[in-house]
Amino acid sequence: MSEKYTTLSEIIHERKSVRKFDPTHKIPKDEIEEMLLEATEAPSSSNLQPWRFMVIQDNETRKRLKEFSFNQQQLETASAIIAVIADTEMYHNIDEIYESNFEAGNMDKANMENQISNAKALYPKAPFEARLNIAAFDSGLISMQLMLIAKAKGYDTVPMGGFDKQQFAKEFNLEERYVPLVLIGLGKAAAPAYGSTRLPLDKIVTFV
Template sequence: MTELFAPLSEVIHARKSVRKFDSDYQIAPGVIEEMLQEATLAPSSSNLQPWRFIVIQDEEAKKKIKEFSFNQEQMETSSAIIAVVGDTEMYHNIDEIYLSNLEAGNIDEVNVQRQIDNAKALYPNAPADARLTIAAFDAGLVSMQFMLIAKAKGYDTVPMGGFDKAQFAKEFNLEDRYAPLVLIALGKAAAPAYGSTRLPLEKITSFV
């Protein structure tokens, strides 16, 4: 049976940041994996995909995260917390990514070698803060894509940047190269999200 989805515009308008989840509702790990797989079709800088995910469903782990996340209720009542982590040493994956692209027939040998050489000249020599900025930008792209996919499948989300990132990294034994960037609570809403307005388009847009 073909799964039917709402039009993209409808999904965009329906997605709201939910903060009250049904704590009894659980989403199977396999379903979350499918959504993450789709989300990773998001673009990234030089296709280096510097995102990593930690899917947190263990109740004790969620309570621990709540402690250093301003005690936000959704940390504990959501079905899962998706931690989006940035790999600031994304250049370690250059060969694997580009040679996979070659194997898939998306590029020829001459151009793949040129791309590998260019990426290896640029990314390892870039300042650490520049690489963090790149990872954070790309994490935003994959996070938004994940939240829209979740909404299209009937789930609710809220992204959170307000948490103690150093404490999170310590709790999950992250290497220095990995930077916690955003937490996405995922589940079924137990109460409607608050509505919100946006600035008028003419205030934020110009045509030249």
């Protein structure tokens, strides 16, 4: 963690959605990779990890992205834009994932074979919408984890759902199985983020 934040609670409370980034600040590729790698410790359904990332740093590409993303200024000023993309055919990785877990000593062979069999019986037959819902939920988990990791390292973020997802898929020639979900601006804040309040617990929590 950074010197400024010493506890997870501090990081959670300090993380705000920044919309004005320092356009001169560049984050090295290896630092971005380090943050993404750490973020992949997030949980996912059957550990199928249905998230994919596109790290967009090229200026011309970001200008084109801005055109179908409501001209949000942070698309050009953030150090990088990380597109979080759901893989709705996550089942193609079943063998690789469970065999890797077996080789790492996380499960025995019988458990591996049982997990593979169960996953193959479930995921390929599930409707597209069901698989998209699973992938979107899991991608939300890793997105939040990534933003907290970035804050712990002294960087700022903003999640952006306001963009033409069909145009994004066309622009980057995504196969139909891949669905863009959110863009995360990553960089150094050039101005403080706005504070925000939250609903009281008695409006959102019920104990039964």
